[in-house]
Amino acid sequence: MTLRKSLATTLLLAVFASPGWVLASCDFDADSADGLDFADRIIDCEETSKPERQALPAVAVEKLYSDVGSAEISEHRVVAPGSLNHTANRRFEAREEYSLRADASFESSVTLAVQRLHLQMAHHCSRGWELNSQRSQAKRDISDPLRSGKYFLIYQFTCSDER
């Protein structure tokens, strides 16, 4: 019994007095499940699966733009920078046009499109928001529908639940 106590004490001290972490390598087979380090093997050898993002509740999405005909659009612009609004959990969809053509001006860049979208989000959800999705959609151009190089960047977002 003296041997047991001295061995256990020595090893316990060594465990808790030593800094630094060691990670097991990923090499899992059926026998690995029986080892003392089986949990490290499972973690190292499994693809990371994060908790499923909860599906968005069914809430009406208010579009801040409207399609007119095949190419024309009319956007609800931020009317006044100082007129901020916020309705908790209200959901919007906004879009801005940008161009990837080589001769596009800076005003047509995706950077400015993102900034304009953020202005819209700040205008409608002044206390904060969650970006639910983003996507790009090619802009149909009557003159050259396949090569216009122009897109809409579309953000769907929800105002935070702060009231």
Next chain:
Amino acid sequence: MKILTPLYVALAAGVVALPAVASGPLDGSIYGKINLSVVATDEQGGSSESDNYQLNSNASRLGVKGKSELKPDLYAVYKAEFEVCADDGKCAGDSPFKQRNIMAGIKGRYGMVWAGNHDTPTKMAQSKVDLFNDLDGDMKVLFEGENRSKNMVAYTSPTVNGFAATVAMMPGEEGEGEEARDGLADGVSYSLSYTQGDLYLAVAGDDDVDGQDLLRLVAKYQLDALQLGFIYQENEDVDGGESVDEEGYFVSAAYKLDGITLKAQFGSVESDLENSDKETLSLGADYKLAKSTKLFAYYTANKDGDTDSDYLGVGMEHKF
């Protein structure tokens, strides 16, 4: 069968209905192995004698394991493993399945808290020193302490500079009474291990687990193609049952030659009870066909008191 039939129907219905309710890919993966051997068996002495050929399913199993990252450095971990009896389909009664290790736990930077029906830390500490595990030369024919315990609540420390510890408690779940095992830690099992390069050392023990107090020391060293293993164990009976105080050792060696691994192991236990000493000797070779598949052959001679048993077997193992 009357109970099982609705169960199978319900399970089948669940599988068919799964795509309709699943919100994403299956979290985890399936693993397992099939290990089958044909063995010429000769058991003489004691109360039973037999001389025959057997097809054995050597702890073939099917398992599901997985993790989910809850937060950075925080995981839910689970494992559910079942033995499948590929030889006669009778693992537990007429069932082709039998529960093996099943657990779930939460693991973070400071270790893992887990619970389930699982091998004790003492059993896990042997770390493949037993080269004929699950065959006739399995060291469980020699040593106490090879337990899979019910109702186990455990903590495993992180590995720190090669050191790791696991301690498990097993409540007895007995009813009222002065002698009732109704506490949280009626049985305790622990292991402390150290791994550094090719060296593995461990001390493990049980306190009132399966009627035994037990101490086990394990050493394993990999010297190029040669693996050497050693186990020392002493155990004492604490419940006054049939078990007796014992002390013994176990040595093993494996040598790899290309795709062939030559293996040998020997163990001896002295018992306080007269005419109850035990010995086991196994010699064998594995031939690796692929990373997951091997053929093997072995000879084992076991002695348990007056009973002598000899086994000569060939088989295959496929892991998936």
